[in-house]
Amino acid sequence: MLKALDLLDWRDRGMEYAYRLKEFRYTLRRLRHSPLTLAGTGIILLFFLTALFASWIAPHPEDAGNAVHMEAGFQPPTRNHLFGTDDMGRDVFSRVVLGSRISIMVGCIVVFISFAIGVPLGLIAGYAGGRISEFIMRAADMFMSIPYLLMALTVAAVLGPNLRNAMIAISIPWWPIYARLARAQTLMVKNELYVRSARAIGASNARILFRHILPNCLAPLVVQSSIQFGQAILTAAALGFIGIGAPPPTPEWGLMVSIGRTYMPDKWWLTFFPGMAIFITTLGFNLFGDGLRDVLDPRLRR
Amino acid sequence: MEKIVYLFRRLFYALFVLLGVITIVFLISHLVPGDPTLALVGPSAPRDIIEGMRTKFGLDRPLLAQYLYYLKNLVLEQDLGFSIQNQRPVAEDIWRYFPATFELVTVAMFFAVLIAIPLGVLSAVKKDRWEDHLSRLIALSGISMPVFWLGLLLQLLFAYYLGWTPLHGRVLLDVVARHPVTPVTGFMTLDALLKGNWIVFFDSIKHFILPGITLSYPSIALIARMTRSSMLEVMNLDYIRAAIALGIPRWRVIFKHALPNAIIPTLTIIGMAYSYLLGGTVLVETIFDWPGLGLYAVNGIFALDYPAIVGVTLIFGFFRVIINLLVDFCYFFLDPRITLESGV
Numbered sequence: 001m002l003k004a005l006d007l008l009d010w011r012d013r014g015m016e017y018a019y020r021l022k023e024f025r026y027t028l029r030r031l032r033h034s035p036l037t038l039a040g041t042g043i044i045l046l047f048f049l050t051a052l053f054a055s056w057i058a059p060h061p062e063d064a065g066n067a068v069h070m071e072a073g074f075q076p077p078t079r080n081h082l083f084g085t086d087d088m089g090r091d092v093f094s095r096v097v098l099g100s101r102i103s104i105m106v107g108c109i110v111v112f113i114s115f116a117i118g119v120p121l122g123l124i125a126g127y128a129g130g131r132i133s134e135f136i137m138r139a140a141d142m143f144m145s146i147p148y149l150l151m152a153l154t155v156a157a158v159l160g161p162n163l164r165n166a167m168i169a170i171s172i173p174w175w176p177i178y179a180r181l182a183r184a185q186t187l188m189v190k191n192e193l194y195v196r197s198a199r200a201i202g203a204s205n206a207r208i209l210f211r212h213i214l215p216n217c218l219a220p221l222v223v224q225s226s227i228q229f230g231q232a233i234l235t236a237a238a239l240g241f242i243g244i245g246a247p248p249p250t251p252e253w254g255l256m257v258s259i260g261r262t263y264m265p266d267k268w269w270l271t272f273f274p275g276m277a278i279f280i281t282t283l284g285f286n287l288f289g290d291g292l293r294d295v296l297d298p299r300l301r302r
Numbered sequence: 303m304e305k306i307v308y309l310f311r312r313l314f315y316a317l318f319v320l321l322g323v324i325t326i327v328f329l330i331s332h333l334v335p336g337d338p339t340l341a342l343v344g345p346s347a348p349r350d351i352i353e354g355m356r357t358k359f360g361l362d363r364p365l366l367a368q369y370l371y372y373l374k375n376l377v378l379e380q381d382l383g384f385s386i387q388n389q390r391p392v393a394e395d396i397w398r399y400f401p402a403t404f405e406l407v408t409v410a411m412f413f414a415v416l417i418a419i420p421l422g423v424l425s426a427v428k429k430d431r432w433e434d435h436l437s438r439l440i441a442l443s444g445i446s447m448p449v450f451w452l453g454l455l456l457q458l459l460f461a462y463y464l465g466w467t468p469l470h471g472r473v474l475l476d477v478v479a480r481h482p483v484t485p486v487t488g489f490m491t492l493d494a495l496l497k498g499n500w501i502v503f504f505d506s507i508k509h510f511i512l513p514g515i516t517l518s519y520p521s522i523a524l525i526a527r528m529t530r531s532s533m534l535e536v537m538n539l540d541y542i543r544a545a546i547a548l549g550i551p552r553w554r555v556i557f558k559h560a561l562p563n564a565i566i567p568t569l570t571i572i573g574m575a576y577s578y579l580l581g582g583t584v585l586v587e588t589i590f591d592w593p594g595l596g597l598y599a600v601n602g603i604f605a606l607d608y609p610a611i612v613g614v615t616l617i618f619g620f621f622r623v624i625i626n627l628l629v630d631f632c633y634f635f636l637d638p639r640i641t642l643e644s645g646v
Contacts, residue, residue, distance in 0.1 A: 036435055036442075142322030145626070146619040149581030150599070154330055154615045157603045234448055238585055241450045242600055257451055261589075264454060265462045275451030282446035290442060 027295050037291025043284025051100040058094035064251045077269055084269035087259070088249075092269060095251035096277050102252050103233045103281060106167055110232035111225050113171035118178025119221065123209050125179065126186025137183065140176035148173035152235055153242065161244040163236075163252070170235045174228060181224055185217035192216075219296040223289050230285030237278045253278045308634065316627040323619035328372055331612045332365065382616070383609035387602060392613040395598060400617070401489045402472055403587070403594030407579045409510045410517035414575060418522040419561075419568070422529025426537060426564075427556060437526065444523030449582050453516040453589040460512060470591040473506045513590040517582050521575035528571040532564040566636055573622075573629040580618045 032038070055061045069089030077084045083092035121140075125133040143151075155169035189195060190213065198208050237254030239245035246252035248259070253274040260270025363371075375381040382392035418441075425437040461469040473490060481501050483493050491510075494503035536542060537560055545555045583596035591597070595614050602610035 036438060138318070138322065142319055142326055144577075145319055145323050145622050146326065146615060147577045147581035147622060149584060150615050150618050151330075153584060153599065153603070154327070154611050157606075157611050158331060158608065230446060234446065237448050238450065241448070241585065242588065242603065244603055254448070254450075257448070257454070261454060265458050268458060271451065271454055275448055275454070278448045278451065279443075279446055282448075283443060286442045286446050290438070 034291050036287050040284045040287025040291060043280060044288055047100060047281050047284060050097055051104045054098050054101055058097040060091040060094040063090035063094045064098040066249050074267055083273040086270055092273055096273055099251040099253050106236040107229040107232045109167050110171045111229050114174035115178055118175035119182045122179035122182025123186050123213060126183040127190055127209055140179050143173060143176045156239055156244045163246040166236055166239045166245040170232055181220050182217055186213055189213055189216045223293045226285050226289035230282035234282045312627060312630045316623050319623050327612055327616050328369055331608055382613040385610045386607040387605040392609045396613055396617055399595045399598045402592060403583050405489055405491060406513055406592060406594060409514040410579050413514050413518040414521040414525055418525035419529050422526040423533055425530040426533030441523040441526045444519045447519055449516055450585045450589055453586055456512050456516060467511050468509050472509055472593055477502060477505045513586050513592055517579055517586045520578045524571050524575050525568060528568050532567040533560060536560045536564045569629050569632055573626045576625045577622055
């Protein structure tokens with residue numbers, strides 16, 4: 001008897017693995033057939049590799065800081081200095097490469113904070129319903145009414161200009177997006193059989209929420225995180241550009257554009273290359289996220 | 303009757319969100335770690351001066367009392383406090399700078415809709431073909447583009463190298479000096495048009511082109527993607543397939559039968575696009591020296607002028623809530639399927 005049950009269990013698991021494999025293959029196939037999604041994946045990989053090996057790739061890693069080579073200032077792009085040199089004679093290419101680390105840090109922290117605030121609130125709102133849900137979702141509406149760049153600006157200005165505060169400021173306006181997504185997903189799965197059986201055998205609410213509901217809500221949240229990673233980099237750059245993000249001489253891309261702007265239009269390379277880095281990186285995350293959404297959204301399957 | 307109840311519910315809800323916006327902005331500006339009076343008078347000021355300032359601004363009272371006081375002043379007297387930059391009431395400053403920003407945002411929204419909807423339709427009709435990929439790339443570039451960088455590049459190309467457009471500003475000062483515009487509405491373009499002042503009118507139109515395009519690009523992306531997905535949904539419906547089967551020309555099916563139905567979800571996204579536009583003004587106005595609220599807020603940051611920044615945030619929040627309300631109303635009149643139950 002025990003043996004038969006075991007066998008049944010194994011068969012179920014086998015089918016589950018087969019199903020997952022099929023899903024995975026399907027995902028890969030969709031991704032392969034979308035050149036833009038592939039390009040996005042490529043950009044993200046390149047970005048992470050650049051950040052990882054930044055100190056080896058950058059020809060002048062010391063230029064990330066306060067190095068001064070006045071005699072080499074304002075050189076246009078050459079073979080020695082691919083992206084030219086800035087007002088202090090620092091190699092712009094090295095600074096852009098090393099700046100990728102700051103962008104990664106900003107992306108990870110911002111996504112983590114807004115995810116950590118928004119997702120539990122959304123899960124609770126969806127699962128509890130009623131007044132709690134009303135309260136959380138109306139608060140989300142209010143936060144979303146304030147244009148997020150302006151809200152980030154206000155928070156950053158009030159907290160004081162530095163990179164840590166900028167990251168907090170960017171995270172705060174974003175929790176409602178996660179809360180909304182998580183709530184919508186919870187509403188869809190909370191009456192599924194497996195949730196009801198978990199409740200029937202007496203699992204605690206926290207266990208049901210985080211063990212049973214959350215894993216089944218993840219797909220759209222992952223898509224959102226990918227897109228938000230790019231947006232976080234973009235917003236951090238905007239704050240840096242305005243002057244309330246990372247302080248000089250940090251090789252933060254937005255700050256570099258802002259400093260380069262004072263030397264426009266003659267020294268165009270000072271603004272062009274850091275801005276290009278922001279654009280390409282953010283585009284990579286958006287292409288990837290958008291492609292992933294198409295793959296994960298069952299309504300778009302044929 | 304049901305309709306009126308629905309409209310009132312939306313209106314009530316909008317007021318409720320407005321109250322929430324005020325609360326959030328209040329909390330952000332009052333839960334600051336550290337003492338705002340210290341920022342104002344400096345940490346080395348004598349104790350009694352600091353205490354005096356605290357009493358003057360009501361900072362010695364409990365938070366709730368401060369909140370009620372703030373709310374009362376805001377609602378009854380439209381009092382947003384005094385700007386630290388120029389000692390004028392912030393509300394007055396906001397009224398002065400609002401028209402420039404409103405004009406810019408309106409022009410940008412016009413550009414965005416004009417480009418985005420055809421782009422979205424093209425993308426849906428040619429799904430998975432190169433046209434779709436290209437329009438997806440254009441759209442996603444929009445939300446990936448640092449607008450400040452785009453603005454600088456456009457300036458470099460069109461104003462500096464080609465000389466087609468002015469570099470920055472809202473209008474040439476000597477043009478206005480030679481052909482003065484009497485303010486009627488405060489909106490420069492509209493005033494010039496009303497008075498038949500063509501020279502100022504065309505000059506200000508020229509000034510709109512670069513900032514307008516820069517500001518609209520991220521919204522183009524949003525609207526185009528939304529149009530694409532709602533077009534795809536509609537194109538699969540039976541009545542569209544029937545229309546195609548009946549041999550009605552394809553363009554007619556697309557523009558006459560599908561688009562009007564697909565446009566409704568696009569309306570909602572326009573509310574969101576306004577959020578991008580308003581936030582973007584902060585960057586675009588800085589680059590193009592556009593004398594509007596965004597530039598005012600950025601200048602406020604450097605002067606540590608919290609009342610100014612908070613005032614602008616509040617006004618943009620209000621503006622956004624009003625736009626949402628208008629969108630809701632449009633939705634309601636355009637889509638007969640909306641009933642009371644689906645409201646709020």
